[in-house]
Amino acid sequence: MKKHVKKSSFAFLSIAALAGSILAGCNDIKQEPSDKPVQKEVSHDPATEKKKTKIKDEKVDAGGYIIGKKLPKKATYMQGFLVASKQYPLPASYAPGENPEARDAFSKLNAAASLDGFHFDAFSTYRSYDRQVELYNAYVKRDGKKAADRYSARPGYSEHQTGLAFDIGEVGNEAAYADNAFGKTEAGKWLAKNAHKYGFIMRYPKGKETVTGYMHESWHFRYVGPKAAKEIYKKNETLEEYLGIK
Numbered sequence: 001m002k003k004h005v006k007k008s009s010f011a012f013l014s015i016a017a018l019a020g021s022i023l024a025g026c027n028d029i030k031q032e033p034s035d036k037p038v039q040k041e042v043s044h045d046p047a048t049e050k051k052k053t054k055i056k057d058e059k060v061d062a063g064g065y066i067i068g069k070k071l072p073k074k075a076t077y078m079q080g081f082l083v084a085s086k087q088y089p090l091p092a093s094y095a096p097g098e099n100p101e102a103r104d105a106f107s108k109l110n111a112a113a114s115l116d117g118f119h120f121d122a123f124s125t126y127r128s129y130d131r132q133v134e135l136y137n138a139y140v141k142r143d144g145k146k147a148a149d150r151y152s153a154r155p156g157y158s159e160h161q162t163g164l165a166f167d168i169g170e171v172g173n174e175a176a177y178a179d180n181a182f183g184k185t186e187a188g189k190w191l192a193k194n195a196h197k198y199g200f201i202m203r204y205p206k207g208k209e210t211v212t213g214y215m216h217e218s219w220h221f222r223y224v225g226p227k228a229a230k231e232i233y234k235k236n237e238t239l240e241e242y243l244g245i246k
Contacts, residue, residue: 060086063149064213071156078243081224082162085240086213089156090129098126099163102199102223106166109198118187123177124167127160150215159203164223166200183218192218196233199226208238 058066064086076088084090103125110120127135133155139148152158159165169177170187182188183206192202200223206216222239224232232242 084159092129096163105199119171121171122166126163132158180218196229199229201232
């Protein structure tokens with residue numbers, strides 16, 4: 001009987017020791033702080049990843065365009081966002097017209113601006129492929145290809161073809177339309193500070209030319225929706241940086 005008690009006691013102590021060891025091991029595991037910001041989940045599309053890798057290997061010309069690249073048959077979407085840039089062109093046939101949601105957001109933006117004494121005009125929004133051909137060729141003829149590539153997209157590469165790009169100016173100050181003098185005006189400063197609240201981002205910010213491929217344009221805004229616009233504005237990013245494609 002005594003031997004049986006000893007064996008039971010020994011077994012109980014062994015189990016208790018093992019449990020204590022396991023608990024101690026668990027306590028050694030580093031716990032994530034409860035206030036850690038939630039990482040934005042990004043779905044990795046194999047086709048997209050392949051494109052990103054390929055771009056790094058491709059050679060670009062003086063204007064920043066991939067040499068020999070042809071216009072695609074379909075538009076490129078990344079994480080739900082339509083992308084149009086020097087690396088990701090649109091089909092020549094892509095013709096959605098002006099985006100209704102973007103126009104509605106612009107109307108709300110304008111209503112808010114009027115309360116502060118400003119009134120804006122979206123003097124250029126959707127442009128067709130053929131219209132971009134006319135504009136780009138005219139700029140090249142006037143300023144030369146090198147200069148034109150800094151401020152005008154080649155046909156098929158223009159964000160205006162998406163119907164989501166809005167060139168914005170102040171009504172009554174048409175002389176500053178498509179001019180960076182606009183960004184120095186009170187109206188331009190108001191727009192730069194408040195556009196994100198209505199889903200617009202300044203598409204080509206100052207100091208980001210190496211990222212976007214274009215010179216700073218204080219009048220060119222892109223509709224991405226309020227949530228993304230607020231995040232991009234807060235982080236002082238470009239669409240390329242936000243999507244991780246540059």
